[in-house]
Amino acid sequence: MELGLKEQVKERWAGHAKCRYDDRSDLCEITCARASLAELCGWLFIDKDFNFANLIVEEMPAAWRLRYIFYGGAGSGWVHVLASALCSEETFPSIVKFVHAADWHEREAEDMFGLTFEGHPRLGDFILHDDAWQENVDPMRHHFDPQMAIRYRKPAADWRPRRIVQESGAFVMPVGPKYSGVTESVHFLLETVGEDVIRFMPRLFYKWRAIEKIAEGKPADEVLLLAERFAATTAFAHGLAFCQAVETACAADIPPRAAGLRVFLAELERLRQHAGAIQEICESTALAVAASEAGIFEEDLLRISGELTGHRYLFGMLAPGGLLLDLPDNDCRQALNKSQAVLKQLDNLETELRVSSSFLDRLEEVGYVQQQVAAAYGLLGPVARASAVAHDLRREQPYSGYSQFRFEVPSEQEGDGYARLRVLFSECRQSVHIMEQTVAAMPGGGVLESFKPREGAALGWVEAPRGAAFHWVRLDERGFVTRYHVAPPSFANWHGFHVAVENFAFQDFPIMLATFDLSVAENDR
Amino acid sequence: MSPWVIKGIRTGIKTSAYPRNAETAAGVTPGLPVSSQMDTGAARALVDICPTQVFTIINGRVNVDVDRCIHCYRCVRGVEQPARWDSTYEWGVESNQKKNLLPAFRKSINICVVDAGDCGSCLNEVRQLSSPYYNIHRLGFFITPTPRHADVLLVVGPGTDHMSLALQKIYNAIPTPKRVVAAGVCALSGGVFAESFTCSEGVTDILPVDVEVPGNPPPPLAILHGLLVAAGRKPPVDLQPGSSQANATGE
Numbered sequence: 001m002e003l004g005l006k007e008q009v010k011e012r013w014a015g016h017a018k019c020r021y022d023d024r025s026d027l028c029e030i031t032c033a034r035a036s037l038a039e040l041c042g043w044l045f046i047d048k049d050f051n052f053a054n055l056i057v058e059e060m061p062a063a064w065r066l067r068y069i070f071y072g073g074a075g076s077g078w079v080h081v082l083a084s085a086l087c088s089e090e091t092f093p094s095i096v097k098f099v100h101a102a103d104w105h106e107r108e109a110e111d112m113f114g115l116t117f118e119g120h121p122r123l124g125d126f127i128l129h130d131d132a133w134q135e136n137v138d139p140m141r142h143h144f145d146p147q148m149a150i151r152y153r154k155p156a157a158d159w160r161p162r163r164i165v166q167e168s169g170a171f172v173m174p175v176g177p178k179y180s181g182v183t184e185s186v187h188f189l190l191e192t193v194g195e196d197v198i199r200f201m202p203r204l205f206y207k208w209r210a211i212e213k214i215a216e217g218k219p220a221d222e223v224l225l226l227a228e229r230f231a232a233t234t235a236f237a238h239g240l241a242f243c244q245a246v247e248t249a250c251a252a253d254i255p256p257r258a259a260g261l262r263v264f265l266a267e268l269e270r271l272r273q274h275a276g277a278i279q280e281i282c283e284s285t286a287l288a289v290a291a292s293e294a295g296i297f298e299e300d301l302l303r304i305s306g307e308l309t310g311h312r313y314l315f316g317m318l319a320p321g322g323l324l325l326d327l328p329d330n331d332c333r334q335a336l337n338k339s340q341a342v343l344k345q346l347d348n349l350e351t352e353l354r355v356s357s358s359f360l361d362r363l364e365e366v367g368y369v370q371q372q373v374a375a376a377y378g379l380l381g382p383v384a385r386a387s388a389v390a391h392d393l394r395r396e397q398p399y400s401g402y403s404q405f406r407f408e409v410p411s412e413q414e415g416d417g418y419a420r421l422r423v424l425f426s427e428c429r430q431s432v433h434i435m436e437q438t439v440a441a442m443p444g445g446g447v448l449e450s451f452k453p454r455e456g457a458a459l460g461w462v463e464a465p466r467g468a469a470f471h472w473v474r475l476d477e478r479g480f481v482t483r484y485h486v487a488p489p490s491f492a493n494w495h496g497f498h499v500a501v502e503n504f505a506f507q508d509f510p511i512m513l514a515t516f517d518l519s520v521a522e523n524d525r
Numbered sequence: 526m527s528p529w530v531i532k533g534i535r536t537g538i539k540t541s542a543y544p545r546n547a548e549t550a551a552g553v554t555p556g557l558p559v560s561s562q563m564d565t566g567a568a569r570a571l572v573d574i575c576p577t578q579v580f581t582i583i584n585g586r587v588n589v590d591v592d593r594c595i596h597c598y599r600c601v602r603g604v605e606q607p608a609r610w611d612s613t614y615e616w617g618v619e620s621n622q623k624k625n626l627l628p629a630f631r632k633s634i635n636i637c638v639v640d641a642g643d644c645g646s647c648l649n650e651v652r653q654l655s656s657p658y659y660n661i662h663r664l665g666f667f668i669t670p671t672p673r674h675a676d677v678l679l680v681v682g683p684g685t686d687h688m689s690l691a692l693q694k695i696y697n698a699i700p701t702p703k704r705v706v707a708a709g710v711c712a713l714s715g716g717v718f719a720e721s722f723t724c725s726e727g728v729t730d731i732l733p734v735d736v737e738v739p740g741n742p743p744p745p746l747a748i749l750h751g752l753l754v755a756a757g758r759k760p761p762v763d764l765q766p767g768s769s770q771a772n773a774t775g776e
Contacts (some may be wrong), residue, residue: 181670298656
């Protein structure tokens with residue numbers, strides 16, 4: 001490597017930004033004037049190839065503090081770009097021009113805090129639906145009084161959802177929030193002139209429960225309950241990210257056995273979630289036997305989880321400082337053996353799917369996402385890896401002892417539905433491979449260590465089954481949460497989903513939706 | 526013959542013996558805490574440790590409000606005297622709003638599933654009902670996308686404000702006779718989201734609920750039992766025996 005990032009910042013941004021490097025956490029904090037914020041973030045994202053992770057807005061007593069979090073590939077650590085302004089000023093430059101991945105993050109900050117991002121192409125009507133909330137409500141501000149919120153008002157008579165396609169004969173096909181059989185609540189505006197979806201706009205946040213607001217003022221172990229339960233199909237991953245944030249903020253170490261078991265359970269969850277995603281893909285193509293087979297595997301894995309930990313979705317295992325429950329080595333070995341048996345059947349299923357031409361016809365060259373597009377949108381997880389953006393936090397920013405395990409990060413080049421399916425199958429194999437290694441080298445000792453809470457803030461990150469999840473937690477001196485912000489993987493992937501859908505026929509829509517494995521609950525928080 | 530047909534036949538029958546016989550496989554339910562006799566100190570400890578106020582002490586007995594239990598297991602893990610915990614799954618309870626339901630349906634039933642802010646796990650458990658292990662089609666239960674064809678409305682999630690209008694419209698669109706099943710503690714009491722300013726404390730605030738199924742999430746068998754109760758094919762259970770009596774005596 002040429003110059004270190006710190007030196008490069010000094011050289012390139014002299015007079016505009018100050019840089020502080022913390023060796024221990026491999027974290028470079030760049031304090032930057034508002035005027036050069038967008039250019040600096042663009043330089044990191046485009047020239048230096050850093051990934052955008054999260055935008056955290058904090059309302060300090062007298063000032064706004066915005067924290068743009070970036071991370072690099074293996075060995076290049078974390079960069080936090082800090083910008084601040086007096087509380088009376090509510091305008092920041094938008095970085096979207098350079099960092100498209102930050103698009104929805106700025107929209108969220110605008111809705112939640114009433115900040116304006118100059119140069120952002122489209123603000124408003126995002127989390128707070130325009131047809132249900134009055135203007136000038138900023139729920140995440142400290143002075144917000146929930147009692148004052150108007151719960152439901154009739155939309156204005158002339159209120160219409162936004163339209164883009166203006167061609168004659170063009171119309172909008174509205175879908176949802178209740179659609180199809182067993183689906184999460186989300187609204188789609190599909191614009192068309194006939195056969196193809198020309199423009200796609202999701203309207204999300206029908207399920208917004210404002211967990212970040214209700215987390216404020218609660219002790220960390222109570223907020224953990226929210227972290228586990230806001231998107232419970234990947235409960236363990238989100239709970240783990242939250243616990244790691246708290247542990248980093250309090251400089252707490254966890255026992256080695258807890259770390260090993262955490263990896264084991266995280267991989268079990270990934271395997272189960274991927275089996276569920278495969279089931280949905282098979283079902284979306286109406287391949288009944290394959291869907292049933294995959295349904296059996298998912299339920300098998302739910303039962304394995306339930307038998308091992310008591311809960312089918314691994315609730316109640318995590319605690320800041322370790323785990324609430326120790327699992328006997330023998331039980332883990334049994335769960336592993338059963339998981340291996342399921343994996344063997346999953347492999348058979350993949351072999352058969354690969355020669356089912358009617359199935360492949362529905363997936364191949366459908367829902368195409370180019371590599372550059374995936375990178376610009378900051379897509380995450382299996383979706384990104386199927387478009388040759390092979391990032392994986394377990395490899396690049398290892399946590400919970402992942403660095404000691406050998407595994408591959410599967411990726412594909414095509415970026416279509418079939419590539420995403422193949423990545424899911426390959427990751428199932430890697431998960432079981434990691435589980436084997438954890439069981440073989442499970443350390444002994446206790447699983448929970450108490451620690452002294454202290455004031456501070458930290459980021460916790462996890463490669464959740466659907467992609468990277470970032471949890472930012474600020475604690476006061478009693479260990480109570482004063483700010484909690486989550487950037488879940490589905491938030492990034494919903495943002496980029498329209499790219500895959502546009503210019504494909506209507507009948508491919510459910511299939512593309514299934515191959516993206518999007519969670520609405522995770523996005524809506 | 527198509528390889529898929531052969532594969533399907535080779536897999537054989539996986540379907541649960543329930544409702545005819547009990548399901549005995551491991552890992553099909555997370556279980557629930559149950560009311561029990563306990564000494565005062567241990568009972569107080571449970572009351573203190575529970576983050577959702579499940580436990581109350583009535584006449585020296587630990588009473589459990591299952592509508593609030595979010596399966597955090599803090600009353601059984603890391604405490605000296607754990608709460609009593611049963612691995613049952615028949616959790617369909619008649620709602621307080623509607624006691625003594627008469628059977629409303631004689632033939633097959635179409636179910637409209639609505640997500641009112643659920644975390645994904647309740648919905649995932651509902652999805653399992655169509656998988657070979659539970660296969661609700663054998664019982665004449667079918668999931669329908671449209672409320673116009675529905676007999677039973679199955680609601681999950683705490684009832685977010687953004688969904689309340691849709692929820693009411695869906696309810697009104699279902700022809701009578703109809704039944705509402707609320708599944709999951711979020712739908713019953715709001716669960717961990719109860720205090721949020723963006724949702725109700727359960728859909729019981731929004732809709733007239735007939736059958737309640739606690740659990741976070743309720744496992745497929747519990748939801749199935751709730752549906753059977755709504756159809757009048759299984760008797761409802763009493764998950765809080767003694768509590769209504771205690772209320773009647775002025776507790």
